[in-house]
Amino acid sequence: MKTATPARKIDSFLDQEYSAGFETLLEADTLPKGLSEDVIRVISAKKGEPEFLLEWRLEAYRRWLTMTAPKWAAVDFPDIDFQDIVYYSAPKKKDGPKSLDEVDPELLKTFEKLGVPLHERARLAGVAVDAVFDSVSVATTFKKELGEHGIIFCSFSEAVKTHPELIRQYLGTVVPPSDNFYAALNSAVFSDGSFVFIPKGVKCPMELSTYFRINARDTGQFERTLIIAEEGASVSYLEGCTAPMRDENQLHAAVVELIALDDAKIKYSTVQNWYPGDKDGIGGIYNFVTKRGDCRGARSHISWTQVETGSAITWKYPSVILRGDDSVGDFHSVALSNHRQQADTGTKMIHMGRNTKSTILSKGISAGRGSNTFRGLVRIAPKAEGARNYTQCDSLLIGDQCAAHTFPTIEARNPTAHVEHEATTSRIGEDQLFYAMQRGLTAEDAVSMIVNGFCREVFKELPMEFAVEAQKLLGVSLEGSIG
Amino acid sequence: MLDIKNLKASVEGKDILKGLDLQVKAGEVHAIMGPNGSGKSTLSQVLAGRDTFQVDGGSVTWDGQDLLAMPIEERARAGLFLAFQYPVEIPGVSNAYFLKAAVNAVRKHRGLPEFDAMDFLTRVKAEMKSVGMKEEFLYRAVNEGFSGGEKKRNEVLQMALLEPRLAILDETDSGLDIDALKVVADGVNRLRSPDRALIVITHYQRLLDYIVPDHVHVLSQGRIVRSGGRELALELEEKGYGWIGDAGEIHAAPPAAGGAQ
Ligand SMILES: Nc1ncnc2c1ncn2[C@@H]1O[C@H](COP(=O)(O)OP(=O)(O)OP(=O)(O)O)[C@@H](O)[C@H]1O
Ligand SMILES: [Mg+2]
Numbered sequence: 001m002k003t004a005t006p007a008r009k010i011d012s013f014l015d016q017e018y019s020a021g022f023e024t025l026l027e028a029d030t031l032p033k034g035l036s037e038d039v040i041r042v043i044s045a046k047k048g049e050p051e052f053l054l055e056w057r058l059e060a061y062r063r064w065l066t067m068t069a070p071k072w073a074a075v076d077f078p079d080i081d082f083q084d085i086v087y088y089s090a091p092k093k094k095d096g097p098k099s100l101d102e103v104d105p106e107l108l109k110t111f112e113k114l115g116v117p118l119h120e121r122a123r124l125a126g127v128a129v130d131a132v133f134d135s136v137s138v139a140t141t142f143k144k145e146l147g148e149h150g151i152i153f154c155s156f157s158e159a160v161k162t163h164p165e166l167i168r169q170y171l172g173t174v175v176p177p178s179d180n181f182y183a184a185l186n187s188a189v190f191s192d193g194s195f196v197f198i199p200k201g202v203k204c205p206m207e208l209s210t211y212f213r214i215n216a217r218d219t220g221q222f223e224r225t226l227i228i229a230e231e232g233a234s235v236s237y238l239e240g241c242t243a244p245m246r247d248e249n250q251l252h253a254a255v256v257e258l259i260a261l262d263d264a265k266i267k268y269s270t271v272q273n274w275y276p277g278d279k280d281g282i283g284g285i286y287n288f289v290t291k292r293g294d295c296r297g298a299r300s301h302i303s304w305t306q307v308e309t310g311s312a313i314t315w316k317y318p319s320v321i322l323r324g325d326d327s328v329g330d331f332h333s334v335a336l337s338n339h340r341q342q343a344d345t346g347t348k349m350i351h352m353g354r355n356t357k358s359t360i361l362s363k364g365i366s367a368g369r370g371s372n373t374f375r376g377l378v379r380i381a382p383k384a385e386g387a388r389n390y391t392q393c394d395s396l397l398i399g400d401q402c403a404a405h406t407f408p409t410i411e412a413r414n415p416t417a418h419v420e421h422e423a424t425t426s427r428i429g430e431d432q433l434f435y436a437m438q439r440g441l442t443a444e445d446a447v448s449m450i451v452n453g454f455c456r457e458v459f460k461e462l463p464m465e466f467a468v469e470a471q472k473l474l475g476v477s478l479e480g481s482i483g
Numbered sequence: 484m485l486d487i488k489n490l491k492a493s494v495e496g497k498d499i500l501k502g503l504d505l506q507v508k509a510g511e512v513h514a515i516m517g518p519n520g521s522g523k524s525t526l527s528q529v530l531a532g533r534d535t536f537q538v539d540g541g542s543v544t545w546d547g548q549d550l551l552a553m554p555i556e557e558r559a560r561a562g563l564f565l566a567f568q569y570p571v572e573i574p575g576v577s578n579a580y581f582l583k584a585a586v587n588a589v590r591k592h593r594g595l596p597e598f599d600a601m602d603f604l605t606r607v608k609a610e611m612k613s614v615g616m617k618e619e620f621l622y623r624a625v626n627e628g629f630s631g632g633e634k635k636r637n638e639v640l641q642m643a644l645l646e647p648r649l650a651i652l653d654e655t656d657s658g659l660d661i662d663a664l665k666v667v668a669d670g671v672n673r674l675r676s677p678d679r680a681l682i683v684i685t686h687y688q689r690l691l692d693y694i695v696p697d698h699v700h701v702l703s704q705g706r707i708v709r710s711g712g713r714e715l716a717l718e719l720e721e722k723g724y725g726w727i728g729d730a731g732e733i734h735a736a737p738p739a740a741g742g743a744q
Contacts, residue, residue, distance in 0.1 A: 435571035438531050440559040440588035475729025
């Protein structure tokens with residue numbers, strides 16, 4: 001231990017198992033920067049995880065060490081120093097709050113500023129909110145009503161304690177740690193996230209919603225979400241994100257796994273509004289996410305709807321594996337990039353079962369010097385008799401310094417497959433702006449009206465209040481896009 | 484109310500308006516005629532504020548204000564309306580949404596309460612009836628796939644809803660069947676009032692049978708070369724523009740003797 005780098009410090013502490021030093025680290029609210037097997041052991045111990053989970057994390061970590069960060073996405077950013085990231089940080093608290101009243105009022109105020117009036121939302125809209133503040137859940141509501149239906153909706157860490165058998169059965173079965181570089185990293189160090197389990201035959205009586213917020217400095221975010229809908233169950237899950245303005249790029253590498261058994265339906269909606277950096281691209285969040293749904297059962301249905309307006313860099317492909325016969329996968333997406341934002345998004349639809357059906361509807365908006373790339377992969381396995389896909393990719397350009405790219409890939413290995421692809425590119429014309437402004441609208445209103453019109457097909461897939469929020473968000477995100 | 488003096492405008496270095504004078508008083512209807520390419524649409528778009536056209540000189544005063552200094556949407560909110568010769572399509576935006584946004588922007592500016600969805604629908608449906616448009620046009624995208632005549636009716640509908648103080652109709656009668664022509668004329672005539680003014684650009688004296696103008700002007704090569712009463716339109720219909728060519732040159736001789744009264 002010649003030089004006392006933070007990582008080395010941990011090593012030294014951990015040399016003596018369960019020494020006072022280890023205990024001190026456990027009591028620390030924030031681990032020093034850096035990643036090692038010992039850091040993973042501390043994270044796991046802090047969370048009181050069962051042995052199998054620690055082993056799973058370590059396995060993922062060893063796997064990750066052999067992998068290199070993907071370079072193929074059409075995005076450009078400086079290399080990330082993974083030893084310069086804090087892998088665990090908890091908000092200061094004594095005991096976890098048992099109700100909203102116990103939540104730090106300052107925290108609630110912050111949520112309110114971000115447009116998440118927890119009380120109101122919970123009370124008026126009947127939405128159960130599992131708010132994640134940094135790495136630890138601080139508020140969960142409506143648990144009781146959900147409990148009466150046998151529904152489990154809680155933080156991931158809580159589920160590890162209360163339902164380890166479900167975690168063990170399903171974790172990593174859709175996105176194995178070896179899947180990709182960021183999935184491996186997430187599997188090794190994930191801090192918290194949400195867990196949803198809808199038992200057989202139950203239709204979840206309310207929209208489930210999680211708001212994430214990135215807050216503490218230099219805190220990498222490694223959310224882990226697992227949603228399981230048993231036979232005949234259905235659920236609609238909303239994920240919303242906002243991040244406050246800050247200077248340093250922050251890494252976010254989440255993994256979301258959805259599992260739908262026979263006749264189950266999962267609808268997953270995201271409005272992502274993380275700090276995109278200023279107009280020169282300084283600051284902003286790096287968002288590398290692996291989201292995948294597994295239509296494991298026959299006639300199951302998984303639907304992704306996303307509105308992406310934030311992040312400096314987004315690298316994200318919500319996908320569906322259509323394993324069960326007659327299963328259905330949908331992907332509806334609006335991705336906006338303004339200023340110097342780079343978005344490389346898309347989806348994969350993997351048809352394995354017979355008569356499986358998928359729809360891809362992608363709306364990309366580029367403004368300023370933003371760049372938007374859509375990648376779609378439709379793979380029809382040899383056994384996927386009668387599989388069908390319909391893909392539509394539309395790009396809207398605002399100004400003449402932005403770019404849109406579309407890379408559709410179709411791999412049809414069954415002759416009965418039916419795959420259709422349509423793509424359009426349009427530009428908001430000066431004549432359209434003039435026409436709208438001649439009728440009394442401002443340039444901003446005119447652009448946002450045209451953009452919203454362009455996105456309408458996707459917005460109508462969003463739950464009502466999300467749709468309204470998404471429209472506002474696009475307006476805000478486009479500010480300053482026209483000179 | 485509108486006073487255009489020695490207005491010069493160009494596009495991509497090409498001079499189009501070359502010293503145009505025109506005065507329009509409240510309560511008046513002016514017709515502007517003139518050969519293709521003479522600058523009629525340019526004039527109307529410069530008045531509406533389109534910045535693809537560069538104003539190189541002259542002045543435009545509207546109710547004592549410097550019109551050329553006002554942003555496009557401010558002109559519109561203050562009551563300047565242009566019915567486009569070629570109405571623009573806006574895919575994805577429903578006509579109802581567009582109309583409501585426009586009407587409310589203007590109402591807000593005038594200190595009137597904004598219409599809610601119900602009030603607006605009641606109002607717009609009544610106006611649609613009078614311009615002979617089916618309700619389905621509310622739910623179609625703005626002008627998208629509308630026939631030529633349907634686009635023009637949609638312009639008249641917007642004019643009726645926005646209740647402008649100065650309306651400029653750029654060939655709103657072109658390509659219309661006789662029923663549609665009556666609709667346009669009717670729309671204009673309903674708008675006529677002592678505190679409003681209208682400028683009607685047309686190639687056909689036929690329209691002026693329905694909209695009887697107080698003044699008729701001939702625009703040629705970027706200037707008003709001749710002004711007169713309604714009989715001027717009849718004369719033009721009979722003889723074409725050729726005969727005013729020379730007269731035009733005479734009238735247009737500097738310093739800007741152009742045709743307004
Ligand atoms: N954006 C532009 N770029 C280049 N030339 C233009 C542009 N807009 C107008 N012009 C030219 O300016 C001249 C006047 O056009 P304008 O549209 O004002 O004529 P007009 O009198 O309305 O004709 P019409 O009766 O055919 O409608 C024409 O020669 C036209 O080609
Ligand atoms: Mg014209």
